[in-house]
Amino acid sequence: MTTQATAAVLYQVKQPLVIEDVEVLDPGPHEVLVRWKANGVCHSDLHVITGDYPHPLPVVLGHEAAGVVEQIGAGVESVKVGDHVCSSYIPSCGRCGYCIGGQPTLCALRDSPRWFMLDGTPRFRKNGQGLHHFLQVSGYATRSVLLEQGVIPIRRDAPLEVACLVSCGVLAGAGPVINRAKVPPGATVAVFGCGGVGLNTIQAARLVGAAKIIAVDVLARKLEWAQEFGATHAVDASREDPVSRVQAIAGGGGVDFAFEVVGTQRTIEQAVLSTHRGGMAVVVGVSPAGTRLSLDPALFLQQRTLTGTSFGGGHQRTDVPMLIDLFMDGRYKLKELVTRELPLTELNHAFDLLQQGEVKRSVIVYR
Ligand SMILES: [Zn+2]
Numbered sequence: 001m002t003t004q005a006t007a008a009v010l011y012q013v014k015q016p017l018v019i020e021d022v023e024v025l026d027p028g029p030h031e032v033l034v035r036w037k038a039n040g041v042c043h044s045d046l047h048v049i050t051g052d053y054p055h056p057l058p059v060v061l062g063h064e065a066a067g068v069v070e071q072i073g074a075g076v077e078s079v080k081v082g083d084h085v086c087s088s089y090i091p092s093c094g095r096c097g098y099c100i101g102g103q104p105t106l107c108a109l110r111d112s113p114r115w116f117m118l119d120g121t122p123r124f125r126k127n128g129q130g131l132h133h134f135l136q137v138s139g140y141a142t143r144s145v146l147l148e149q150g151v152i153p154i155r156r157d158a159p160l161e162v163a164c165l166v167s168c169g170v171l172a173g174a175g176p177v178i179n180r181a182k183v184p185p186g187a188t189v190a191v192f193g194c195g196g197v198g199l200n201t202i203q204a205a206r207l208v209g210a211a212k213i214i215a216v217d218v219l220a221r222k223l224e225w226a227q228e229f230g231a232t233h234a235v236d237a238s239r240e241d242p243v244s245r246v247q248a249i250a251g252g253g254g255v256d257f258a259f260e261v262v263g264t265q266r267t268i269e270q271a272v273l274s275t276h277r278g279g280m281a282v283v284v285g286v287s288p289a290g291t292r293l294s295l296d297p298a299l300f301l302q303q304r305t306l307t308g309t310s311f312g313g314g315h316q317r318t319d320v321p322m323l324i325d326l327f328m329d330g331r332y333k334l335k336e337l338v339t340r341e342l343p344l345t346e347l348n349h350a351f352d353l354l355q356q357g358e359v360k361r362s363v364i365v366y367r
C-alpha cells in the first residue's frame with residue numbers, strides 16, 4: 001500500500017528542488033508515517049543543495065519538522081495515531097551503549113545509512129525509483145516515514161508551525177549552553193554567529209543567567225536580532241577584530257565560554273582564542289566537509305577545552321518537550337524566530353533568503 005505526498009526533491013546539486021507528487025510506502029515494523037504540519041528551513045539542508053555536504057541523490061531534504069502521526073507500523077509502542085510529534089534527526093534507541101550511558105544524541109543508530117530506513121530501503125518512490133531520505137526525517141514533504149526512534153511526542157496545545165523549530169535549530173543552539181557547557185549564572189559568554197541557531201544559544205545563555213552575552217556577527221541586522229534575544233554586547237566582526245574586542249568586553253583575559261555557530265575554520269579558531277585560560281569553546285555550527293583547524297597546542301596546555309555537540313548534546317526525548325514547555329509558559333521565544341512562513345512551492349526562494357542572511361528562520365507550512 002502507498003499514499004501520496006507532495007515533496008521537494010533534490011535531483012542534482014546546485015539545482016532548484018523539484019516540487020512534485022511522490023509515493024509514500026506504508027511504514028514497516030517500528031516505523032511511523034507522519035503528516036507534517038511544518039518544517040523549518042535550516043542551513044544543513046542548504047549544505048546538501050550546494051554540494052558542501054555530499055549526499056546520495058535524489059533526496060527529499062528537511063530535518064526540522066513537526067506534525068501528526070497518521071499511521072504506525074507493527075510493533076510501534078511509543079506513539080499512536082493522532083499524536084503530535086517533533087522529528088528527531090538523531091534517533092535514540094534507548095538500548096545501545098551511548099543511550100544507556102546517558103549520551104542518546106550519539107546513539108548507535110547513527111552508524112547505519114541515514115538516507116534509508118533500517119532495512120536499507122527507502123519509503124519514497126517516484127516513477128518506480130526510490131528517493132533517499134534525509135537524516136531519516138525528510139520534512140520537505142507533506143508526509144514521510146520515520147523510525148519510531150526518530151519521533152518525539154509533544155503536547156497537543158503547542159502550535160506545530162513553531163514547535164518544528166525545536167526539532168533542530170532551537171535545541172541545537174540552546175542545548176550546548178544547558179547540556180554541554182552547563183553555563184552557570186554570572187558567566188561570560190561569546191556567541192559567534194547570530195542566525196537562527198545562534199539566537200537560541202544567546203537566548204539559552206540569557207535563560208540560565210549568564211552575565212555578559214557577547215554577540216559576534218558580520219551583519220548589523222543579525223546583531224540587532226541578537227540583542228532582541230538577550231545579548232548584552234554586540235561585536236561587528238566586519239569592522240573590528242572580534243577576538244580582542246570580546247576579550248576587552250569580558251575582561252579577565254577572555255570569556256568563560258565561547259560558542260561557534262557558523263561552521264568555518266576562522267570562526268572556530270576565533271572562538272577558542274576569545275576564551276581565557278581554562279575556558280571552553282563549543283562548536284555548534286556545521287562546517288563544510290574538508291574544513292580543518294590551525295591552533296597553537298599551547299592554548300590547550302592552558303587548560304582550554306574545545307568541544308562540540310550533536311543535537312544539543314543532551315537528551316533529545318526530554319529536551320524537546322522541555323523547551324516547548326518553556327515556550328508555552330512564555331519564557332522562551334519561538335514565534336520571534338520565524339521571519340517568514342512559506343508554502344512548499346516557495347522552498348527554493350526560502351533557501352535564497354537563508355543564503356542572503358535575510359531571515360532568522362523561514363518555516364514551510366503545509367495547509
Ligand atoms: Zn538543521
Ligand SMILES: [Zn+2]
Pocket residue numbers: 092093094095096097098099100104106107108109
Ligand atoms: Zn542508542
